[in-house]
Amino acid sequence: MDERRLLAERYPPQVLRQYALLADGERGVVVGPRGDYCWMCLPRWHSGAVFNSLLGGPGVYAVAPNRPRFVWGGNYERRSLIWRSRWVTTEGIVECREALALPGDSGTAVLLRRIHAIDGQPQLRVALDVRAEFGAYAMSKIALADGVWTGRSGPCRFRWTGAASAKLGHDGSLQAVLDAVPGRDHDLVLELSDKELDGDVIRAEDAWHVTESAWAQAVPACADSLADVDAEVAYAVLRGLTSSDGGMVAAATTSLPERAEQGRNYDYRYCWIRDQCYAGEAVAVAGAYPLLDDAVRFVSERVLADGPNLRPAYSVNGEPPPEERDLELPGYPGALAKSGNRVTHQFQLDVLGEALLLLAAAERHDRLDSTHWQAVLTLVRAIEQRWREPDSGIWELDARCWAHSRLTCAAGLRSIATVAPARLGAAWQQLAERLVTDTADCLHPSGRWQRAPADPRVDAALLLPVVRGAVSANDRRSVATLAAVRSELTEQGFVYRFRPDQRPLGEVEGAFLLCGFLLALAEHQQGNDLAAVRWFERSRTACGPPGLFAEEFDVGQRQLRGNLPQAFVHALLFETAHRLVG
Secondary structure (H helix, E strand, O other): OOHHHHHHHOOOOOOHHHOEEEEOOOOEEEEOOOOEEEEEEOOOOOOOEEEOHHHOOOOEEEEEEOOOOEEEEEEEOOOOOOEEEEEEEOOEEEEEEEEEOOOOOOOEEEEEEEEEEEEEOOEEEEEEEOOHHHHOEOOEEEEEEOOEEEEEEOOEEEEEEOOOOOEEOOOOOEEEEEEOEOOEOEEEEEEEEOOOOOOOOOOHHHHHHHHHHHHHHHOOOOOOOOOHHHHHHHHHHHHHOEOOOOOEOOOOOEOOOOOOOOOOOOEOOOEEHHHHHHHHHHHHHHOOOHHHHHHHHHHHHHHHHHHHHOOOEEOOOOOOOOOOEEOOOOOOOOOOOEEOOHHHHOOOOHHHHHHHHHHHHHHOOOOOOHHHHHHHHHHHHHHHHHOOOOEOOOOOOOOEOOHHHHHHHHHHHHHHHOOOOHHHHHHHHHHHHHHHHHHHHHEOOOOOEOOEOOEOOOOHHHHHHHHOOOOOOOOHHHHHHHHHHHHHOEEOOEEOOOOOOOOOOOOOOOEEHHHHHHHHHHHHHOOOHHHHHHHHHHHHOOOOOOOOOOOEEEOOOOEEEOOOOOHHHHHHHHHHHHHOOO
16 A cells, blocks of 8 residues: 555545535635545645545545544534534544635635534544645655644645644654643644745634634625525635635536546536626625625626637636646546546637626626626627527537527526616617527427427526526416426426436436526416425435535435535525525
């Protein structure tokens, strides 16, 4: 056995529902049930990882009971991503309060851990192994001075306080055993940076105070929603995934498979314009909160920079995602480890319509300035120029004239027309009508919308343009599409996006959680409030104990599938929780 890998092998991957997330906007930490920080990239979301054990590589930071017999639990503190790991052991009960310090710095991460004994005096084992660039670099230049550990791992510097008793293990990790004593909390502070850590050592008490205050200000109370705690967690997740540049990554992870050994594993550590629009539109339903302004700023900047060549996704710094490549990591069971995403070469027409929907929602809160209106004009011109072109669509498939794409652009044009000067609004309504009329080539003989001219299947994504106003809710095409989704794409209360082939639902892919909330919104729009609540409640049961959602849900095995946490699922949960009380 490779000595270098010994520590990471003590923390093998778990089912996804057991993982929690810490995030500060610039990067995130995935936390396992044994107190293992098993995934974190530095300095930013799309950078190389310093903790890699989620994908089978070296690098982990763990705080957990020293004896193997314990039961795990945990919860988020209200309106925050401050997580409390909790273990009941044979020696007592102990918690570890965990957070990435706020406000986040784009170059330096501060990881806070506070050990709190509730009952008895259980021992905890603490272990640190920083392995930068996806495990390529072991820790080096490790030194202890005045109770503070310092060292490097490739381009990464670290400084660690609270573990002065740690010893250097054979595998190059630092390890210590701590006694948890009731009434005496123990703080661990780990600083990780891509530059020298020359400043004063961070005081745990000060960092905790600032972080608590920042979260209290960042996340609104959602008492007027259908599910206040879940809505608050959803907003906190969206805030945690949103950088100081305004860009929101689609998920914190890469290469968590949607289906084992089928090659369906992707890198979602980038900002999908569509997903960010979903988040901004969702937040706008509740109020003019900062995440709405973040979405408007990031999307507008990308629109003005790239115009009709707007890409589907960007890094948080505004650069396109790099080409897809394999990583030298074993991968999560059932999948290869990958970095980068091929989406950068695609054209997705519906993104133009979603951006207009976002900007229209912001204008209803009086949040647009002249620069944003320039982005509106750019988007309209782009639609005029490109709406007849085949595109890859919402599901990023082969290029076709997808019904969803054209109808979403029509919805965006109608929405922005209602808040624009009358002359422009009238012209944009006419363009929207042209797009709807053109989409008659996607009208199924049964009267519903179908996916594409040569693809007669129903698609749950076709609910969204109706919800957003492309055509009226009582239009026979809208009613027929809703009925078809309900009858053809649902099973056990969950919703699938479409039927890939003739096999039964669930054999090819899991239920698509975004679509469950879309169906709830569509039922609500039709006045079917009881059905809307039932679809909503069923979909939100798909999360794990921390309340996080992945992209898909394996209904038969009751397991999350895909990268975690999936931003657009949390966005639609937030929106649906607020709309269904109206």
